[in-house]
Amino acid sequence: MVITCIAKGCENKPRTYTNVMFHRIPSNVELRNQWLAALDICTSTPLDKINQCRVCEEHFAPEDYVEKMRYVPRKTVLRLKDTAVPSIFKAQAEQSAHASTSVRFADVACQTDQPITRSCGTQHSMKTHRPPFRSTGGAVSCTDVGGDTSAGRASGPSRKRPRLDLDEEDELSERGSSMIVEDPHDVTYDPLHSLTSTTDVITEPSSPIHKISKYIVYEKCLLELFEVCPRCGRASSPKTRTMGTFLRVEQNCTHCAFSRTWSSQPIIGSIPAGNLQLTAAVYTSGASFFTLQKIFQAMNLQLYKYTTFRRLARRFVEPAVVYRWRTMQDGALEQLIRQQQNGILAGHMRPDSPGHSAKYGSYTMMDLRNNMIIDLQLVQRNEVAGRCHMEMEGLKRSLALLEERGVTLNSIVTDRHPQIQKFLKETRIKHYCDVWRIEKGLSKKLVLISKNKDCDTLKKWIHSIKNHMYWTAASSTSGPERLAKWTSILNHIRDVHVHEDPAFPQCLHAPRTSRDKSKWLKAGTEAFIKVEKALTNKRILKDVEKMSPHHLTSSLEDFHSSILHFVPKNAIFPFLGTLCRLYLAAMHFNENAGRPQATSSTGELLYRLNLPKSKEGEFSMKPVKVDPTYDYVDELMDLIFEKVSEDPGPYEAEVQKIPIPDDLSAQFEKPDKMEVIASYVSRFNQELV
Numbered sequence: 181m182v183i184t185c186i187a188k189g190c191e192n193k194p195r196t197y198t199n200v201m202f203h204r205i206p207s208n209v210e211l212r213n214q215w216l217a218a219l220d221i222c223t224s225t226p227l228d229k230i231n232q233c234r235v236c237e238e239h240f241a242p243e244d245y246v247e248k249m250r251y252v253p254r255k256t257v258l259r260l261k262d263t264a265v266p267s268i269f270k271a272q273a274e275q276s277a278h279a280s281t282s283v284r285f286a287d288v289a290c291q292t293d294q295p296i297t298r299s300c301g302t303q304h305s306m307k308t309h310r311p312p313f314r315s316t317g318g319a320v321s322c323t324d325v326g327g328d329t330s331a332g333r334a335s336g337p338s339r340k341r342p343r344l345d346l347d348e349e350d351e352l353s354e355r356g357s358s359m360i361v362e363d364p365h366d367v368t369y370d371p372l373h374s375l376t377s378t379t380d381v382i383t384e385p386s387s388p389i390h391k392i393s394k395y396i397v398y399e400k401c402l403l404e405l406f407e408v409c410p411r412c413g414r415a416s417s418p419k420t421r422t423m424g425t426f427l428r429v430e431q432n433c434t435h436c437a438f439s440r441t442w443s444s445q446p447i448i449g450s451i452p453a454g455n456l457q458l459t460a461a462v463y464t465s466g467a468s469f470f471t472l473q474k475i476f477q478a479m480n481l482q483l484y485k486y487t488t489f490r491r492l493a494r495r496f497v498e499p500a501v502v503y504r505w506r507t508m509q510d511g512a513l514e515q516l517i518r519q520q521q522n523g524i525l526a527g528h529m530r531p532d533s534p535g536h537s538a539k540y541g542s543y544t545m546m547d548l549r550n551n552m553i554i555d556l557q558l559v560q561r562n563e564v565a566g567r568c569h570m571e572m573e574g575l576k577r578s579l580a581l582l583e584e585r586g587v588t589l590n591s592i593v594t595d596r597h598p599q600i601q602k603f604l605k606e607t608r609i610k611h612y613c614d615v616w617r618i619e620k621g622l623s624k625k626l627v628l629i630s631k632n633k634d635c636d637t638l639k640k641w642i643h644s645i646k647n648h649m650y651w652t653a654a655s656s657t658s659g660p661e662r663l664a665k666w667t668s669i670l671n672h673i674r675d676v677h678v679h680e681d682p683a684f685p686q687c688l689h690a691p692r693t694s695r696d697k698s699k700w701l702k703a704g705t706e707a708f709i710k711v712e713k714a715l716t717n718k719r720i721l722k723d724v725e726k727m728s729p730h731h732l733t734s735s736l737e738d739f740h741s742s743i744l745h746f747v748p749k750n751a752i753f754p755f756l757g758t759l760c761r762l763y764l765a766a767m768h769f770n771e772n773a774g775r776p777q778a779t780s781s782t783g784e785l786l787y788r789l790n791l792p793k794s795k796e797g798e799f800s801m802k803p804v805k806v807d808p809t810y811d812y813v814d815e816l817m818d819l820i821f822e823k824v825s826e827d828p829g830p831y832e833a834e835v836q837k838i839p840i841p842d843d844l845s846a847q848f849e850k851p852d853k854m855e856v857i858a859s860y861v862s863r864f865n866q867e868l869v
Contacts, residue, residue, distance in 0.1 A: 186233035187219045187266070202234035203260060211262075218265050239266035389446055389453045390460075390821045396481070397444075402429070406442070409433035424484030426452035448825050451492070455484055459492040460820050464501070464764060464813045466746035498760045499831030500819045502838070504812070505763035508770065512554045513585045516547060522590030524548045526614075526733045527578060529571035530740045532758070533749050538567055539844060540755075542747075542762050543574020544739060545582075548593065548731040551773045553739060553766040555581055558759045560841045572599050579607075593728045596621075596719075601726075612728035615653045616737075618720070619646055625714050635707040640699050641673055645715075648672075652727070659725040666724045670712055675700045739769045755840050764812075772808040 185202065206212050215235065244264035399420075406418035406429055414435045421428045427444040445454040462472055469489050476483040516523050526546045531538035538561065545555040557574040564573050575594075582589065591610040594600050595617050604611040623646060630638040648669050656662040664683035671679055675694065677687040694700070701708045714720075746765040747758055778786045786804035824831050 185236040185238075186221060187235060187239055190236060190238065201237040203237070203240075204234060214265050218267055235266050240264060388818070388821060389448070390457050390817050394454070402427075406431045409436060409438050411438040412436040422482055423452055423455070424488060425454040425458060425482055427482075448821075451825075453821075455488065456492055456496060456820070456825065457817070459489055460497050460500075460817060461813075462489070463493050463497045463760075464816050465810075466761065466764060468751065493757075495828055495832065496820050496824050497816075498756060499828060499835045500816055500824045501760040501763050502835050503824075503831050504816055504819060505767060506834075508767060509554065512547070512552055512770075513582075513587060516554065516587055517585070519549070522588045524591050524593070524731055525554070525589060526593040526731065526736050527575055528595060528733060528736055528740075529574050530743060531567070531570075532747065538570070540758055541567070541570035541574060542743070542758075543571060543578060544736060544766075545578045546733075546736050546739070548733075548735070551735040552770050556759075556762050556766055558755070558762060560755060560844075562844055562847065563841050569599075571597060572603060575600060575603070579609075593731055593733055596723050611726060612731075613723045613726045614733045615650055615727050616732055616734060618723050618727065619649050622649070622714065622720065626711070629707075629710045629714065632706075632710070634705070635710065637699060637701060638707050638711060641701075641711075645669060649724075649727075652724070653729055656727075656729060662724055662727060663721060666721075667716065670715060673701045673711070674703060674708070735773070739765070742769055756835070756838065759838070767812040768808070768810070771810075771812055775805040775808065777803045778806045 186205070205215055219235070219239070240260065244260055246259045246261060403418055403420070407415060409416045409431075412433060412435050414433065416431055416433045418429050418431045421430070425445070429442045430439075431442070432439045445452045447453070448456060461467075462469055469486055473483060473486075475481075524547075526548050527543060529541050529543045532540040532542070541559045541561070543557040543559065544553060545557075546552065547554050555578045557577040559570045559573045559577075561567055561570065564570055579589075589609055591612055592604065593612045593614055594604075596613050601611060623642065626638065626642050626645065629635050630642065649666070652662055652665045656665060661683050664679070664681040667681065668679045668684055668687065671677065672687060677689075677691075679685055679687075701711070743762065743765045746761040746768075747753065753761065780786055787801045788804050790800045790802045792798075
C-alpha cells in the first residue's frame with residue numbers, strides 16, 4: 181500500500197511502507213481549507229485526490245495532539261486536537277535546528293561533508309536491523325517518533341520504548357554498547373531518523389586529537405554502513421580511498437543524487453592524524469618500524485611505507501625530541517649551578533657495537549648526586565683519527581658545554597683510559613677511577629691464576645679481595661692511605677695482621693683463631709707469588725690511589741643498559757636518528773631514576789633472587805622497583821600535535837643547527853653498479869673439470 185503525504189517537498193512522499201504516522205484530511209470544509217492553505221495547496225484540488233492523500237506527523241507539533249494521549253505506548257494511533265493545523269515549514273525548520281545542534285557535538289574524527297550526519301553506532305543496512313532494544317549504558321539520544329526535537333525528529337508525540345530484560349541489558353553494558361536499533365517492521369520506523377547520533381560516548385570538542393580512543397574496524401563491517409542510501413533507502417555502491425592507516429569512503433546514490441564523504445581520521449594540514457600519531461608512538465617508545473610492519477602484515481592492517489615513516493619522523497618527531505631534550509637539559513644544568521657544592525660527575529663512552537668496528541660512540545655525562553643524565557655527545561668514527569679517540573672527543577665536547585653553561589666541576593669519575601687520565605691531569609680537574617672497573621679487571625686475572633696447578637687455595641680469597649678493594653676506597657681519604665690499606669691484604673692472606681706502613685699499621689678486625697689452617701697462603705709459594713704480582717702491579721697501584729671514595733658509576737652502567745632498548749646494537753640508524761633515540765633513552769632514565777622499592781599488599785619490601793651465569797652459582801638479592809612511568813611520551817605527543825604540527829619551522833631550524841658528519845662511505849668513490857654486476861662471479865657457478 182502506498183501512502184502519500186500531500187505536503188509539497190515532504191520527505192515522506194511517497195512511502196511504500198507505513199513507518200510514519202499519517203493523518204486524514206478533515207472532512208469539515210472550513211478546517212480542510214485551513215489545512216490546505218497551511219500546506220500551500222490549492223483549495224480547488226479535486227476532492228477525490230485529496231481523499232487519497234494524507235498529512236504525515238512531520239507537520240505537527242507535540243502540542244497538536246491530545247494531552248492525555250501524548251505518552252501512550254508506541255504503535256498506538258494518536259488523536260489530533262480539533263483545532264490542530266499543520267505547517268509545511270515545520271519539518272525543514274526543525275531539521276535545520278537539529279543539524280546546527282548536532283554540529284557542536286560532532287566528533288572531528290567522523291565529520292562528513294553533509295550537515296546531516298550519521299553515527300557508526302546506529303547506521304545499519306536494512307538487512308542488519310534487529311528487534312528494538314536499548315542499553316543501560318547511560319543517557320542516550322532518543323530517536324523515537326515524536327521524541328525530543330534535538331534527537332532528530334521534528335515533531336510528533338513522544339513514545340517510550342520497552343526495556344529489555346536485565347540479562348540482555350547487562351550484556352550490552354559489558355560490551356560498551358549504547359545504541360538504539362530500529363525495527364524495520366515498526367510502523368513508526370524511519371531510516372532517515374537514524375542519521376542522528378544515538379551513542380552516549382560523545383567526544384568533547386576540546387579533547388586533543390591524539391587522545392581520542394581508536395579501534396580496529398574491519399572493512400566489511402564498515403562498508404555495511406554505506407550500502408543503503410539514507411535518503412531513498414535504495415542500494416548504493418561506496419568507493420574507498422586509503423592513505424596508510426587513513427580511509428575515506430565516498431557514497432553517491434544514482435537514484436536520488438544523495439552524496440556524502442566520510443573520513444576515518446581528522447586531517448592535520450594534509451597529513452592524516454593516525455599516520456602521524458603512529459609514527460610518533462613507534463619512535464618515542466623505542467620500537468622498530470620493521471617489527472611493526474611485520475605485525476601489521478600478519479593482521480592485514482593497512483600501513484604506510486618506510487619512506488613515509490622517515491618523512492614524518494624527520495619533520496615532526498625528531499624536532500620535538502630535540503626541543504624536549506634541550507629543555508630538560510637546561511633545567512638539569514640550572515639545578516646543578518644552583519647547588520652550593522661543586523658538581524661530581526661521571527663520564528663514560530658506549531660504542532654502538534662490540535669490538536673495534538663501532539661506527540658511533542655516545543659519551544654520557546651523569547650527575548652522581550641525583551643520578552641524572554645532563555649531557556650526551558654522539559661521535560662518529562670519521563670525525564676523529566680512529567675508534568680509540570672517540571671517547572676523548574666526547575669528553576672534550578661535554579666539558580666544553582659545561583664550561584659554556586658556567587658549571588664548575590669538583591671532580592669527575594671515569595674509567596682507566598690512559599688518554600683520559602692524561603687529559604684531565606693537564607686540565608687540572610680532579611680525577612677518580614671507578615672502583616667497579618678496577619675490581620672487574622683484577623678479578624678476571626685472579627680467576628685465571630686460581631685455575632693453575634697449586635693455586636686452588638686462591639679461590640677461597642677471591643671474594644674477600646673484591647670486598648677489600650671496595651672497603652679501601654670507601655674508608656680512605658687520601659692516596660697514600662688507600663695504598664697502605666690495599667697492600668695490607670698481602671699480609672692478611674698469610675695470617676699476618678700487623679703491617680710496616682705507618683698509614684695503616686694493623687688490621688682493624690678483632691683477633692681471631694682460624695679453624696681452617698689450610699686457607700692461609702705461605703710466602704714463597706707459587707700461589708702467593710702470582711697473587712702478589714697481580715695485586716702490586718704498577719698500573720693497579722696507580723689506579724688504586726685514584727679510586728673514587730664515595731661514588732660509583734653503576735647508575736651510568738644501568739643507563740647504558742637501558743639504551744639497548746632504544747638503540748640496539750644489531751640495528752643501523754642514521755646519525756640524527758641515533759642521537760634522537762639517545763635523547764629518548766636519557767629522558768626515560770631521568771624520569772625513572774628515583775623509583776622507590778615496590779612493596780607487597782601487606783607493606784613488605786619486595787626482593788628478587790639474582791643468579792647470574794657469570795658468578796657460577798653465586799647469588800644475590802636485588803630490590804624490586806615499582807613500574808616505570810612514561811610521562812615523557814605524553815609530553816612529546818602534546819608537543820607534536822599542539823605546536824610542532826602547527827608550525828614545524830622553528831623546531832626544524834634547531835635540528836638543522838646540529839652538525840651531522842658525512843657517512844663513512846663518503847670517503848670512498850662509489851663504483852658503477854652495472855660494472856659491479858658484470859664483474860660478479862660466484863664460486864658455485866664454475867663448470868666441472
